[in-house]
Amino acid sequence: xxxxxxxxxxxxxxxxxxxxxxxxxxxxxxxxxxxxxxxxxxxxxxxxxxxxxxxxxxxxxxxxxxxxxxxxxxxxxxxxxxxxxxxxxxxxxxxxxxxxxx
Amino acid sequence: xxxxxxxxxxxxxxxxxxxxxxxxxxxxxxxxxxxxxxxxxxxxxxxxxxxxxxxxxxxxxxxxxxxxxxxxxxxxxxxxxxxxxxxxxxxxxxxxxxxxxxxxxxxxxxxxxxxxxxxxxxxxxxxxxxxxxxxxx
Numbered sequence: 001x002x003x004x005x006x007x008x009x010x011x012x013x014x015x016x017x018x019x020x021x022x023x024x025x026x027x028x029x030x031x032x033x034x035x036x037x038x039x040x041x042x043x044x045x046x047x048x049x050x051x052x053x054x055x056x057x058x059x060x061x062x063x064x065x066x067x068x069x070x071x072x073x074x075x076x077x078x079x080x081x082x083x084x085x086x087x088x089x090x091x092x093x094x095x096x097x098x099x100x101x102x
Numbered sequence: 103x104x105x106x107x108x109x110x111x112x113x114x115x116x117x118x119x120x121x122x123x124x125x126x127x128x129x130x131x132x133x134x135x136x137x138x139x140x141x142x143x144x145x146x147x148x149x150x151x152x153x154x155x156x157x158x159x160x161x162x163x164x165x166x167x168x169x170x171x172x173x174x175x176x177x178x179x180x181x182x183x184x185x186x187x188x189x190x191x192x193x194x195x196x197x198x199x200x201x202x203x204x205x206x207x208x209x210x211x212x213x214x215x216x217x218x219x220x221x222x223x224x225x226x227x228x229x230x231x232x233x234x235x236x237x238x239x
Contacts, residue, residue, distance in 0.1 A: 045169065046128060053139055065141050069178020 004092050012055075012091060016084050019051050033081030048083070055087055063094050071097050108194065108215050114233035117209060120173030122166040123219070123227045126158040129165070133157050142168065142181045150187045159218070159226060160189060166228035167197055167214045174232045175207040189216065197230070210235035 004012070021028035024041040037043035052068065055061060068090070077086045089097050132138035137148055143164060151160035164186040171184050183200030197212045204210060209232045218224045 046124065046165070049139065049142060053141075056141070064180050065182075066178050066180045069172075073178060 004088055008091070009088060012087050013084050015054065015058075016051065016080060016087060019054065020047075020080060023047055023050075031080055033079060033084070035080045036078055037080065037083065038078065048077070051083070051087070052090070055091060059091050061090060061094055063090050063097065067095050067097060108229070112213075112233055114210060114235065116231060117234045118174035118176075118232040120170035120175075120230045120232075121227065122169035122173065123225045124162050124166050124169075125223060125225050126156070126162040127223055129158045129161040133161065140182075144182050144185050146187050147185055154189065160186075162226045163189060163216045163228060166226050167216070167230055170214070170228045170230035171197065171212055171232070174212070174230050175209065177203075177207045179203045179206065184212070186214065207232070209233060 017028055017031055020026070020031060020035075020037070020041055020043065024043060026041060031041075035041060037047070056063070071086070077083045093099075133152065137143070137145065138161075143161065147161070147164050151157045151164065154160040167186045168181040168184050172179065180200075180203075183203040185198040186195065187198065188195055194213045194215045197214055199209070199212060212230055212232045215229045217227050219227060
């Protein structure tokens with residue numbers, strides 16, 4: 001199983017925090033891993049897809065939306081921490097994400 | 103919110119409905135790219151949107167249809183398998199569906215009604231109905 005190095009993990013964390021801070025116009029310091037994207041930040045699915053697009057471009061990922069949807073039905077990503085975890089898995093495993101133990 | 107009356111005549115059995123709303127303003131910056139969100143929009147959709155009178159509205163309408171279709175079927179699918187490449191005024195429109203999507207979702211066709219709210223700024227609202235092939239259980 002592919003594991004991301006700490007530098008890449010921190011890079012993903014920074015990207016996710018910065019993204020939600022800018023998109024939702026909230027102070028970055030007020031966001032934590034437990035912040036709920038819909039309830040606390042008024043985020044939505046388009047935001048998650050836009051974030052995925054950033055990572056797709058940056059890491060040249062080929063994950064399909066169908067694969068991501070199936071994964072999210074098994075394990076929803078509601079908080080910033082869960083989105084970081086999801087994004088890390090996508091970067092590490094791409095379309096093989098469904099075979100990763102949840 | 104704009105209200106509408108939707109009459110349609112279909113020989114195929116109705117099987118699901120979904121609705122989605124979104125602001126066109128969220129698609130304005132994406133239109134600067136050659137092919138924004140390639141895992142969401144097809145080349146035909148981008149081409150149609152960019153050539154339309156309101157590109158952001160067209161792109162937003164396509165996105166809302168894709169989300170509404172997902173809500174109608176409950177099946178995750180690749181959004182490029184559902185295309186909106188026309189926007190007739192005051193008429194419902196048939197969505198172009200890929201074979202894999204039709205088979206996995208158990209539907210044969212889908213139609214959408216697209217409208218905009220009278221709020222400022224306005225939002226696009228898409229209502230999608232899905233149908234099974236005639237004779238399917």
